[in-house]
Amino acid sequence: MTRDMIDWTMQARVEAFLYEYAASLDEERFDDWITLFDAAGCTYEVLSRENRDLGLPAPIMGCYSYGMVCDRVAMLVKGVLTYRHNHLLRQVGNVRVRGDAGNAGAELSVRAGLVVYQSDEEGVSSLYMVARYEAQLTDIGGSFLIRRMAVAVDSFGIDTMLAVPL
Amino acid sequence: MKQAIDPAWPRDDFSRVPYAVFTDAEIYRLENQRIFRGPVWNYLCHDIELPKTGDFVTTWVGDTHVIVARNGAGLVHAFENSCAHRGAKLTSAVRGNAAHLTCPYHLWTYTLEGDLQGVTFQRGVGGKGGMPACFEKKDHGLNKLRVAIYGGLVFGTFSDHAPPLEEFLGPHSLSQIDRLLVQRKPKVLGYLRQRIPGNWKLYNENVRDPYHGSLLHQFQVSFGLQQPTMRGGIKLDADLKNTWNHSIITEQDAASQKIVAEAYAGTGKFNPDLKMADPALTRVPLDLGDNYKTTILSMFPTLIVAQVDNTYAIRHLRPKGPDLVELHITYLGFESDTPEQTRDKLLTVNFIGPAGYISLEDGEALRLVQQGIRHRRPGGHEVLEMGGVGPIVDTDYLSQEISIRGFWSFYHQIMGLPAAGRAEATP
Known part of the structure; x- marks a missing residue:
């Protein structure tokens, strides 16, 4: 795609959507995060580069229905899981959008880079995750709904654990 | 330094474990020498990962990087990933296929058995230089491990004194x-x-510790996958290093929520009303059909074969110093x-x-323990008394730490540490 072909309005809308996606997780507004997914049917997966390159199907985290996406964060909110509670900062960049612009119901294919930093309670920060978002979005006019979100992780040697979705 | 490598083991039933074994760099160095290069069988890979001639994987035996390859005769060989010439790493690939292995530095080549095959300019160039006449390629192979396979699991040892593999694994593991x-x-x-x-030993404790499973x-617990009231228990091998712990669905599990509720009273952790929006995950049937909810085979020093509900996996511990371990999981279907x-x-x-x-x-849990013991007064010991002290025996119940004591008993012996239970304090 050349610069001339970019639909800048669509680009800005998708970027704003991804920023809200990242911020809702950073700020632990999990109820807001799940509203970004299509309740009629969606998937969310975290995939390692290693398995992808080998053509192996197992995800690190795999939710194959809207209910499963809700469950992933419900287990955090309800205190079921004992996990390292770091502050996370997601940086989304190099956002690329493909698909029909502007038509309600249009399907968009979105890719973006993701870097996540973690900071502990004593203010020590480190790099937690290097990954890419690969999303299928439905344009619903004012916003989008996620039909499919795959987070492809380069840093698949995961530091301690992955409790909070990326 | 003496105190560091000679922590006190005050009880010979290993119900006390000195915290220093988890943090001390000298102990970690000795583990590499006495355990990983000692008379044990180290898990390398599964046979199915090497389907064709020339297939190889790289793995870790303690701190040593190892290549495991299948040769033209279909046999599996293992050797260090370090050139016999100047020590360079031969390959950075995690896995691949090669007719032979070539060192990137001076292009020395090795066979899939780890033998030196070719030395560039061995006879020199234009009649000048080259290796001396006394240089024999057969004297400069890669450092090899002895390999043995059971049930598709490929093991290697650096020692001539490791017992036969099947004896080392024990009847329950087999x-x-x-x-x-x-x-x-x-x-x-x-x-x-x-x-x-x-x-890495904290993980060995964790998999030999059914006490924590339902806590x-x-x-x-919330979804009935594991309950402290489930039938089950542990069985140890002859020298107590390997544990088979298992739990089995029983009819009484329906009534066990009441017992669990009493046990958890006041902890604020029990949530019987918890529901999943999509419970499909908890409804996957056990496809072996023998009612085992968990089977954890913990095999000294770094292998766990685990069935947890309907998951089957090979877990391999790859120590990265005293404070860090990679848990490498090979997730299996059939x-x-x-x-x-x-x-x-x-x-x-x-x-x-x-x-x-x-x-x-x-x-x-491991992170919290490592942090906790790093930041406490030097000395001190773990307390392992759940299930009783004294003899290290099989049990037909789950809330116990006896199998952890079995691990330490063997660890203490193979590390050649000073006798446990002696009265005097370490100087």
């Missing part, structure tokens, strides 16, 4: 490997890697699985691994 990995031909569904900031893992059974396994993988509803908590 029969359960047959049950989990032999009666159906496994296939790899994926790899999961978790770098846990804790000592740390609220998810299991050649005979239907497409539906494969889909089920891509769902139940959510139980295990770095994002597993159950397993992610073990990573956190």
